[in-house]
Amino acid sequence: MMKITIFALAAFAIALAFPQDPQQQQQQAPVAIVKQDSEVDVNGYNFEFETSDGTSRQEQGEYKNDTDQQGLSIKGSYKYVAPDGQHISVSFIADKNGYQPTEHTGEDAANPQS
Secondary structure, three states: OOOHHHHHHHHHHHHHHOOOHHHHHHHOOOOOEEEEEEEEOOOOOEEEEEOOOOOOEEEEEEEEOOOOEEEEEEEEEEEOOOOOEEEEEEEEEOOOOOOEEEEEHHHHHOOOOO
16 A cells, blocks of 8 residues: 555656646747856956847845955846746845845836936
């Protein structure tokens, strides 16, 4: 009886792992990296990438060691198309005051002003 239960659970898990809509899976092309750059040194870093589906990210980090702040100060942005088709773009700063995002949606997402 125990073997039958284990087999049934395994078969159920395999069935759940298959895509629910095979046509939708076939229509999605693989996503490729179309642009990638980075630079790292002792004072900070910067990187950016873009993929074939329109997703992109860029970020610059600078090491601060002064009386106002000690540690990394980071500025960046990322954008993507949500599953519902909405264009999302977020600009952010992360420093001694924490993570501070600014979201842009719709037409603003195509050209966010940082």
